[in-house]
Amino acid sequence: MEKSQIIETIRMVRDEHLDIRTITLGLSLLDCVSDDPKKAASNIYEKITHKAQNIVQISQNVEEEYGIPITNKRISVTPISLLVGKTPSEEMIIYAQALDRAGKAVGVDFIGGYSALVQKGMTNGDKNLIASLPQVLTETNILNASVNIGSTKAGINLDAVSWMGKTIKRISKIKAEGNAKLVVFANAVEDNPFMAGAFHGISEGENFINIGISGPGVVKSAIKRLPETASIDQLCQTIKKTAFKITRLGQFIGSETAKRLGYPFGIVDLSLAPTPARGDSIAEVLEAMGLEKVGTHGTTAALMMLNDAVKKGGVMASLRVGGLSGAFIPVSEDAGMIDSARDKTLNIDKLEAMTAVCSVGLDMVAVPGEIPSTTIAAIIADEAAIGVQNNKTTAVRILPIPGGKVGDTYSLGGLLGNALIMPYHQAKSDVLIKRGGFIPAPIHSFKN
Amino acid sequence: MIKIVITVIGKDKPGIIYKISQELAKSKVNILDVSQTIMQEMFTMMMLADISHTSVEFLYLKQNLIAIGKDLGVQINVQREEIFNEMAKI
Numbered sequence: 232m233e234k235s236q237i238i239e240t241i242r243m244v245r246d247e248h249l250d251i252r253t254i255t256l257g258l259s260l261l262d263c264v265s266d267d268p269k270k271a272a273s274n275i276y277e278k279i280t281h282k283a284q285n286i287v288q289i290s291q292n293v294e295e296e297y298g299i300p301i302t303n304k305r306i307s308v309t310p311i312s313l314l315v316g317k318t319p320s321e322e323m324i325i326y327a328q329a330l331d332r333a334g335k336a337v338g339v340d341f342i343g344g345y346s347a348l349v350q351k352g353m354t355n356g357d358k359n360l361i362a363s364l365p366q367v368l369t370e371t372n373i374l375n376a377s378v379n380i381g382s383t384k385a386g387i388n389l390d391a392v393s394w395m396g397k398t399i400k401r402i403s404k405i406k407a408e409g410n411a412k413l414v415v416f417a418n419a420v421e422d423n424p425f426m427a428g429a430f431h432g433i434s435e436g437e438n439f440i441n442i443g444i445s446g447p448g449v450v451k452s453a454i455k456r457l458p459e460t461a462s463i464d465q466l467c468q469t470i471k472k473t474a475f476k477i478t479r480l481g482q483f484i485g486s487e488t489a490k491r492l493g494y495p496f497g498i499v500d501l502s503l504a505p506t507p508a509r510g511d512s513i514a515e516v517l518e519a520m521g522l523e524k525v526g527t528h529g530t531t532a533a534l535m536m537l538n539d540a541v542k543k544g545g546v547m548a549s550l551r552v553g554g555l556s557g558a559f560i561p562v563s564e565d566a567g568m569i570d571s572a573r574d575k576t577l578n579i580d581k582l583e584a585m586t587a588v589c590s591v592g593l594d595m596v597a598v599p600g601e602i603p604s605t606t607i608a609a610i611i612a613d614e615a616a617i618g619v620q621n622n623k624t625t626a627v628r629i630l631p632i633p634g635g636k637v638g639d640t641y642s643l644g645g646l647l648g649n650a651l652i653m654p655y656h657q658a659k660s661d662v663l664i665k666r667g668g669f670i671p672a673p674i675h676s677f678k679n
Numbered sequence: 680m681i682k683i684v685i686t687v688i689g690k691d692k693p694g695i696i697y698k699i700s701q702e703l704a705k706s707k708v709n710i711l712d713v714s715q716t717i718m719q720e721m722f723t724m725m726m727l728a729d730i731s732h733t734s735v736e737f738l739y740l741k742q743n744l745i746a747i748g749k750d751l752g753v754q755i756n757v758q759r760e761e762i763f764n765e766m767a768k769i
Binding site: 484 | 684688716718719723725737738741754757763765769
């Protein structure tokens, strides 16, 4: 019996918010296709409720036996646009409701995959899906959507970017929270277990259990135990070792759950994902590294090192790594980020710079509802440019809040936290966005 | 052998080990090792036990032990042992 290991694990769970953020069942729905939407929706419902019937119970058993909290149980499915080429957009709600009901029936927290991949152009299915997003995201509860509008290989589909700007604006006018379930990607990954962007990519197998780890609180405490005079190399080593341990837990819990469910174990997503709870914050990790406030000068450097060290520590601890793997910086979900946004140390421009060196993008950023759709599109285009040029995933999950003023707080509830409404630049970008067309793939993408 | 680790965190007082071992004996759980230490100024007792011959479900045993902890005013955790080994294994 190794006393020090036992005490360390207990401390991580008890005092430092260590948890497994999500166990996500990736499920192919390709065999549910039918030219009758009602038949296809019924196939989808049947398949999900059959294949995922035990995921919640088994996850809870694993959680109880090993004493490691599993915060969310989720399902990701084949991008729905692949199944719906013949379904008019006004009938798309049939699919969305089947997915939403199936997820609720098996008791998962979220279901993701109401998605389209349009970086190089749009099929009829893609168009139907995007056109249905305002209705779908405001009339369902646990269904999450994503649209990939750019990739390093294909460039950026500016027509799609423009359409997503309008779509986000329309959703906000019906129900602002709807946009918390929609993410616009560049270089989306196919095995991401995290929402809102999870979908089960077309190169995936029939089903997989993927796992997303968490643990910013554990990393922060490990850094805090070092003296302020510790060199950045020592910090890096400490983060790597901590990430190794957290990932080990994820690898073990994931493979144990997969074994009990009888599904193959896919990947561990080595992400540091915050929650609104104090002490479970990426901002606080960066501040522990030596910044007075996140967002100030030095933030990008600290985040780059953190993100890289988490990957280096985690890669060796797990069999297969995938998903987004890195530090998440969702503003509304991170108490430290909100504090910094409130006193204007953190703004959209600095967040954008940070996304060049971490695993995601502008995430859970609230803005006043009067933001023009072309400005939303331009924000998406900027993020996509960072991702496409740097061979990485970037994303935008932005929430225009009708009637909201800069500095107001808008409560989203649960893990989504409290959004602080942040300012955007008033100078317009509409001529650029209205040009439409495609931004070509960067020269370094031609590697053959 | 299926091993579990029972940890007790809180203020030390007479009868903690007695009450836990009484419950374990009743459920045919064999104690393999006991140790105690101080973690962040809190008394911490760790017990390694084998549940392969137990007459009760893991969850039932866990709930009973947690209830004993509540009576004594201490926090009791019951976890399968593998989780502690996995974390440090390269």
